[in-house]
Amino acid sequence: MSIxxxxxxxxRTASGRGDAVTTLAASKPSPARRAKNALATGAVVAAVVLTxxxxxxxxxxxxxxxxxxxxxxxxxxSMRGVVGAGGGLLHALTGTLLIxxxxxxxxxxxxxxxxxxxxxxxxxxxxxxxxxxxVDIMVxxxxxVAGLAAYALFSLLLGPGTRSGLAGAVALAMIMIPVVVRxxxxxxxxxxxxxxxxxxxxxxxxxxxxxxxxxxTALPGLTAGAVLGVARIIGETAxxxxxxxxxxxxxYNLAExxxxxxxVFIYTQWSSKGLDTAAYDQRAWAGALVLMAVVVVxxxxxxxxxxxxxxxxxxx
Amino acid sequence: MTDxxxxxxxxxxxxxxxxxxxxxxxxxxxxxAVALILVGVLVFxxxxxxxxxxxxxxxxxxxxxxxxxLALPLAFGSVWVAVVALLFAALPAIGVALAATIYAPSARxxxxxxxxxxxxxxxxxxxxxxxxxxVLAPAMVPLFEWLHAKLGWLPFFSGDPSVTxxxxxxxxVVVAVMILPIMAAMCRESFALTPPAxxxxxxxxxxxxxxxxxxxxxxVARSGIVAGGMLGLGRALGETMAVAMVLSAxxxxxxxxxxxxxxxxxxxxxxxxxxxxxxxxxxxxxIALGLVLFGISLxxxxxxxxxxxxxxxA
Numbered sequence: 001m002s003i004x005x006x007x008x009x010x011x012r013t014a015s016g017r018g019d020a021v022t023t024l025a026a027s028k029p030s031p032a033r034r035a036k037n038a039l040a041t042g043a044v045v046a047a048v049v050l051t052x053x054x055x056x057x058x059x060x061x062x063x064x065x066x067x068x069x070x071x072x073x074x075x076x077x078s079m080r081g082v083v084g085a086g087g088g089l090l091h092a093l094t095g096t097l098l099i100x101x102x103x104x105x106x107x108x109x110x111x112x113x114x115x116x117x118x119x120x121x122x123x124x125x126x127x128x129x130x131x132x133x134x135v136d137i138m139v140x141x142x143x144x145v146a147g148l149a150a151y152a153l154f155s156l157l158l159g160p161g162t163r164s165g166l167a168g169a170v171a172l173a174m175i176m177i178p179v180v181v182r183x184x185x186x187x188x189x190x191x192x193x194x195x196x197x198x199x200x201x202x203x204x205x206x207x208x209x210x211x212x213x214x215x216x217t218a219l220p221g222l223t224a225g226a227v228l229g230v231a232r233i234i235g236e237t238a239x240x241x242x243x244x245x246x247x248x249x250x251x252y253n254l255a256e257x258x259x260x261x262x263x264v265f266i267y268t269q270w271s272s273k274g275l276d277t278a279a280y281d282q283r284a285w286a287g288a289l290v291l292m293a294v295v296v297v298x299x300x301x302x303x304x305x306x307x308x309x310x311x312x313x314x315x316x
Numbered sequence: 317m318t319d320x321x322x323x324x325x326x327x328x329x330x331x332x333x334x335x336x337x338x339x340x341x342x343x344x345x346x347x348x349a350v351a352l353i354l355v356g357v358l359v360f361x362x363x364x365x366x367x368x369x370x371x372x373x374x375x376x377x378x379x380x381x382x383x384x385x386l387a388l389p390l391a392f393g394s395v396w397v398a399v400v401a402l403l404f405a406a407l408p409a410i411g412v413a414l415a416a417t418i419y420a421p422s423a424r425x426x427x428x429x430x431x432x433x434x435x436x437x438x439x440x441x442x443x444x445x446x447x448x449x450x451v452l453a454p455a456m457v458p459l460f461e462w463l464h465a466k467l468g469w470l471p472f473f474s475g476d477p478s479v480t481x482x483x484x485x486x487x488x489v490v491v492a493v494m495i496l497p498i499m500a501a502m503c504r505e506s507f508a509l510t511p512p513a514x515x516x517x518x519x520x521x522x523x524x525x526x527x528x529x530x531x532x533x534x535x536v537a538r539s540g541i542v543a544g545g546m547l548g549l550g551r552a553l554g555e556t557m558a559v560a561m562v563l564s565a566x567x568x569x570x571x572x573x574x575x576x577x578x579x580x581x582x583x584x585x586x587x588x589x590x591x592x593x594x595x596x597x598x599x600x601x602x603i604a605l606g607l608v609l610f611g612i613s614l615x616x617x618x619x620x621x622x623x624x625x626x627x628x629x630a
Contacts, residue, residue: 029524034524036524036526036527037525037526039526040525040526040529041419041526043407043411044414044419045415046411047407047408047409047411047414047415048411048429050411051408051412051433051436052432054436054493055432055439057447058439058443058444058447061447061450061451062447110349110350111350113342113343113347114343114346114347114349114350116343117340117343117344117346117347118347120343121340121343121344122344122347127347127348128347131347131348131351134350134351134354137617138350138353138354140550140613140614140617141610141613142553142556142584142609142610143556144554144556144587145357145361145554145607145609145610146357148361148602149357149361149606151364151603152363152364152603153356153360155364160596160599161595174353174357177350181350205335205336206336206340207338207339207340208335210339211339231438232438235438235439235441235442235443237440237441237556238556238557238584241592242588242592245592246592263440263442263557264442266442266443266446267442267445267557267561270446270561271589281450284446285446288442288443291440291442291443292440292443295438296435298438299434
């Protein structure tokens with residue numbers, strides 16, 4: 001039904017009753033129309049329930065099954081030499097922290113600088129158009145393909161079969177960069193043009209206006225974008241499975257050797273389990289619970305940050 | 317800002333300072349680097365994966381005789397799982413988006429629903445995989461038996477149903493849950509763009525809420541809905557861990573049956589489960605498969621952007 005049809009329908013009733021205003025006040029929708037409306041409302045409510053149910057079930061399963069092994073050993077021990085019960089995920093937690101930090105160290109400066117170029121310098125230019133197109137395409141790279149690309153790069157540089165935490169960080173950076181570019185660009189565009197113009201009118205060079213006025217104003221939004229970018233990659237499994245590999249022992253060196261991470265830990269506890277399957281399942285669920293907790297904390301942190309643009313303080 | 321460029325060149329010195337050149341140069345360098353990363357991805361993938369396109373028997377994983385025989389069933393599996401997931405996710409995504417915008421009793425409820433969707437989108441796929449495997453799959457078995465008994469004459473439900481529940485149907489449900497928040501976010505954005513005048517005009521003509529949605533909200537948002545679907549489809553095609561863990565797969569199978577214990581695999585899941593034990597030319601074949609997957613998801617995302625753009629112009 002289009003607006004035009006509705007109008008026609010309205011005209012018909014109006015002319016039938018003579019007065020449009022009384023029509024509106026007097027005519028209740030027919031029972032059939034009301035039934036349809038109720039049905040649609042019911043469907044919308046059902047959709048909300050349908051969305052909330054899996055989320056609740058996943059969180060519930062992670063809490064119920066994960067708490068079985070949520071003991072101190074889990075956080076103080078690696079899996080080195082562990083066959084069967086016992087052991088922990090300290091090595092995986094360490095690996096996740098190191099690789100995530102390295103990824104952020106690559107993706108945030110690069111992504112933010114690109115966003116600054118796109119909003120402040122290049123808008124309308126050819127390079128900006130090319131970079132924007134590249135970011136659009138990078139968003140659609142499946143994460144496993146990013147892993148393959150990092151694997152191909154490192155095996156060309158260092159010989160086939162190389163696996164390291166750094167390669168994992170490079171793969172994750174390919175996923176995180178477009179996220180950071182897009183969110184930063186959006187926030188930078190929200191900074192009022194008056195602020196920039198005021199700075200320029202006072203004779204400041206443009207780069208100082210950006211550093212001293214634009215970036216501080218946009219800082220809360222930029223931080224929230226970076227946190228969400230981290231939340232997006234911290235649960236990534238496939239690329240790390242390919243390029244960071246897996247190990248049972250601690251590895252603090254990003255540049256060399258396989259490095260365990262939390263998501264890959266969960267996967268391998270399931271995929272290559274020993275005879276005592278219950279112990280492996282328990283560790284997988286405990287890992288899932290820890291990972292979920294990390295993700296939820298990051299999400300809440302991004303939401304708890306102040307609104308996107310800092311209030312301009314008039315009296316210092 | 318285009319206008320501020322004028323301000324800089326017209327500055328007091330008439331020339332850009334040293335600091336300005338360093339700063340703007342490094343920002344430009346970053347933009348160039350990001351574009352080069354994409355070129356690098358393609359070059360590295362082609363360099364390592366290219367040779368595998370001509371490989372014969374013995375060099376390929378899964379005992380395939382040539383690359384096409386390897387890639388075709390997997391590409392089918394990827395598209396099949398993604399399309400079934402899209403079917404499951406589409407209506408709930410539109411419904412939730414309506415609930416968060418038009419039907420929301422208060423702005424707070426809309427924000428709360430947005431937070432729920434964001435959280436759902438943030439659940440790592442490996443956690444969904446574990447849940448699908450351990451919780452959902454066993455729970456689906458009775459449904460499979462019922463579907464087989466009642467609708468067994470349909471090719472989708474013929475043959476003996478799986479007793480483990482690790483089927484295309486289960487995998488698609490898990491993937492549907494994962495793509496739902498992405499699609500809902502796109503729909504929500506376009507529903508929110510409905511001109512208020514249209515909504516009020518529909519109500520003023522005596523439309524019920526549903527008639528208002530059908531006549532004012534949905535037509536305006538149509539391209540946004542389709543674009544959201546394409547985005548979800550792209551995500552579903554690339555979804556790896558959940559499928560790799562849930563699906564009990566036979567890599568060289570092409571089958572539309574969604575409840576059988578014999579299921580086609582997907583490109584992404586096949587790469588993830590085969591890669592850790594692969595060496596030599598088999599790795600190259602997996603990288604070539606990655607290129608194929610990249611190609612498919614690129615096509616989907618380009619189509620999605622075209623549709624979104626067309627809608628924005630209309």
